[in-house]
Amino acid sequence: MKRIAIIAYALFTVAGGVLGATGTRPDSSAAEVAAYDAAHQGLVQLLALVVFGAGLSLATWTAAARPPQLGYAGGLLASGSLLLSGLATWTAAQNPDVARPFTALAFAAGAFGFAVPLALLIADVARAERKWLAVTGYVIAALAGLSALSMLTDVLYPLIPVARFGGLVWLVLATFVKPRD
Incomplete structure (x- = not known):
């Protein structure tokens, strides 16, 4: 079940990255967000479903992996x-009047709101992994934790995809590489 869940999580995460690549950004105006969501409602709704699916897949992986308490909490909070x-993405697509605030919430929850709890999951799971994988996990977890500072400055936004996609690759490796003896 753990392998199926991580593959589903990977597929949903990559699909979300592709679908969201042409969308609005956190600094887009309310008018830009409303116009984009109105013009691309079906795409935004599909993106919402894909992100939702990624959350469910990560929750399934977390339950199947059975990490220690801190990792379990991090996995559930991230999912x-x-x-x-x-x-929030789905809600933004429903009504142009609320598109901007719900798009901001969707970004916050899917960015640093996701990355920081993911750091807890990765750091906890890394303890049982082979040394090279553990060290890599600790680095990704540290960068994911630092992404919280992007709430203060958008200069640190690049930490978010490092956490999101680096964390994805790390979780896939942790799922398929045999832990240390």
Whole structure:
């Protein structure tokens, strides 16, 4: 079940990256967000579903992996953040009057709101991995944790995809590479 869940999580995450690549950005105006969401409602709704699916897949992986308490909490909080991001994205697509605030919430939940709890999951799971994988996990977890500072400055936004996609690759490796003896 753990392998199926991580493959589903990977597919949903990559699909979300592709679908969201042409969308609005956190600094887009309310008018830009409303216009984009109105013109691309079906795409935005599909993006919402894909992000929601990623959250469910990560929750399934977390339950199957059975990490220690801190990692378990991090995995569930990260998956909950993705679920919230998906729901906020869907809500933004429903009504142009609320598109901007719900798009901001979707970004916050799917960015640093996701990355910081993911750091807890990765750091906890890394303890049982082979040394090279553990060290890589700790580096990704540290960068993911630092992404919280992007709430203060958009200069640190590049940490978010490092956490999101670096974390994805790391979780795939942690799922398929045999842990240390």
